Amino acid sequence: MAINRTLALVHETELARAVGERVMARLMKGSVAQLLPPRAVLFEEGTEPEMVHLVLSGRVGLVASGGTDHEAVIETFGAGSLLVVPAVILSLPYLVSGVVLTEARIMMIPAASFRRALDDEPALARAVVDMQARHWRLLIEQIKDLKLRAAPQRLAQWLLRELGAGPGTVLQLGEPKRIIARRLGMSPESLSRAIAALEEAGAIHVEGRAITVVGRRALEMAAGGMTNTRG
Amino acid sequence: MAINRTLALVHETELARAVGERVMARLMKGSVAQLLPPRAVLFEEGTEPEMVHLVLSGRVGLVASGGTDHEAVIETFGAGSLLVVPAVILSLPYLVSGVVLTEARIMMIPAASFRRALDDEPALARAVVDMQARHWRLLIEQIKDLKLRAAPQRLAQWLLRELGAGPGTVLQLGEPKRIIARRLGMSPESLSRAIAALEEAGAIHVEGRAITVVGRRALEMAAGGMTNTRG
DNA sequence: GTCTGGACTTGACGCTTGTCAAGTGTCTTG
DNA sequence: CAAGACACTTGACAAGCGTCAAGTCCAGAC
Structure with missing residues (x-):
């Protein structure tokens, strides 16, 4: 049962679609899948990949x-993400640790065989270029947020982006708020207050882990620039 | 200053070394070099590349x-950097603007021909993977700085990294301090104060645009975390 | 049922840092 | 030489946010 499920999941990834059957099979050779509980550490900052x-x-x-x-x-x-390829590609120590947040099924591909495939499978290199390009943009957006937006604005901006993915108005948080706070570069307390501020402003309504956007307009205002005085 | 000079510079880039003569010649076809003054805008946030x-x-x-x-x-x-390839690769609007800081010679390669070359020249795709990997790490380091280090620590960390590139103890700033301040995510005033603090601590000595590290140990203390240089 | 631990909220307080304003120095311009 | 522009510094001040501490809510254990 585990094998079937795993193979199906592998097939559904963007990577598999991009590189095709043969290259994917090659990558899978020597790889192992693992089902890991929250808090499991995949790799550790400072170690060699x-x-x-x-x-x-x-x-x-x-x-x-x-x-x-x-x-x-x-x-x-x-699902579908390939983690921290840069460290593997450059054979340099990880700059970050990889931690499981919610029970996750992970396919682990040996670094050496990945590097070899990268050198002699153009389709893989091409696919990795696209993935890295998308990831780069995530980081750029984040740096912009950190450098020129205050905490409540960052939350509003993040909500809008998360919402953009699905067309609904309800957002089910997949992670504890503590994690989201640290992702947004603020303390959990500040996140609490930022959420309260957005409720106050009539932009959202929160019930536990579900956030409903009741005022998309107000939310966009809050994301824009007008949050809490001080132009 | 003419064609010779430009060609020589192109040859010296890491990109040229990585992809070889033929691919580089292909990229140069239809490209133009320009010498641009400070404040010239190469591309603008929100526009199509x-x-x-x-x-x-x-x-x-x-x-x-x-x-x-x-x-x-x-x-x-x-010199040698290829700018904002992600936007070009994905055909998405720029997330940032490109601005000339000090008089710069720029080779401009048409996006369409770059994309085509990326698809059918494996050496280019492979080289871009490496470049993106290095740039990714720059951004990761920066996000770490922004999220878990205070302003003076960020300066110390930045100095150590800049110093790591060359083995001397004197750092000649290539950009006005105002630019460095914004790169470090702080106001020019805060940068001034951070510099003063590092001088006070006996870590550096500043004369105009030249910063001399007089106490590497003290500087590392001030940075308060490990510095993982290399690209 | 009560107890306990964890996730989250709320309040009080102080440090860090951005903002505003004035001051210094240098380089250019008339 | 004076006037202006510009880069940077310094000081005063308040806001934003992190920290500490208490309080609430809820789930699971017994």
């Missing part, structure tokens, strides 16, 4: 401690 | 305004 991780289900976060006391969540990824 | 920009000399910054009143500098790039 030995595997490439393909997320088949669940959610995984890139977490950085960087020598300081607390941790930052850089980004979280869901 | 029409060119890929290869920096041959000088320095170029990626700047974002993101709808808010002030601007943030995302990153600056020098």
Whole structure:
């Protein structure tokens, strides 16, 4: 049962579609799938990469401690994502750790065989270019948020982006708020207050892990620039 | 200053070395080189990409305004860098603007021909993968800085990284401090204070645009975390 | 049922940092 | 030489946000 399910999931990934049957089969040779519980660590900041991780289900976060006391969540990824290829490609130590957030099925591809495939399978290189391009844009957006928007604006911006993916007005949070707070570059307390502010403004309504956008217009205003005085 | 000079510069780029004579010649077909003064805008946030920009000399910054009143500098790039390939690859609007910081010679490659070459020249795709991987790491380091380090720590961290590139102890700033401040995610005033603090701590000595590291140990203390240089 | 632990909220407080404003120095311009 | 422009510094001040601490709510254990 596990094998069937895993293979099906592998097939559904964007990577599989992009590189085709043969290359995917080659990548799978020597790879293993694992079902991991929350808090499992896939790889650790500062260590040399030995595997490439393909997320088949669940959610995984890139977490950085960087020598300081607390941790930052850089980004979280869901099914279909190929994790932290840069470290593998360059054979350099990871800059972040990979942590399972919700029970996740992970395909682990040996780094050496991934690098070899990258060199002699043009389709793989081409697919990786596209993936990296998309990931780059995620980070750029995030840096823009961090450098020129205040905490409540960042939340509003994030909500709009998450919403953009699905056309509904209800957003089911897939991660604890603590994780989202750190992803947004703020403390959990500040996230609480930012959420309260958006409710106050009539932009959203929150019930536990479900956020309903009741005023898309108000939400866009809050994301824009007018949050809490001080132009 | 004419064709010779430009061709020589093109040859010296990492890209040229990676993809070889033939592919580089193909990319150059239809491309034009331009010598641009400071404040010249290569491309603008929100517009569709029409060119890929290869920096041959000088320095170029990626700047974002993101709808808010002030601007943030995302990153600056020098000779050999290929700018904002992601937008071109994905045919999506730029997330940032490209602005010349110090007089720069730029090779402009038509986006369409770059995309075509990317599809049928494996060497190019492979080279782009490596470049994107290095750029990804720059952004990751930056996000870590922004999320878990205070302003003076970010400066110390940045100094150590800039220093890592060359083995000396003197750092000649290639950009006005105002630009560096925005790259570090702080106001020019805060940068001034951060510099003063590092001098106070006996870590550096500043004379105009030259920063001398007089206490590498003290500087590392101030950075307060591990620095993983290399690209 | 009560107890306990975890996720989240709320309040109080202080540090960091951005903003506004004035001051210094240098380079250019008339 | 004076006037202006510009880059940077310094000081005063308030806002934003993180931290500490308490409080609420809820699920699971017993």
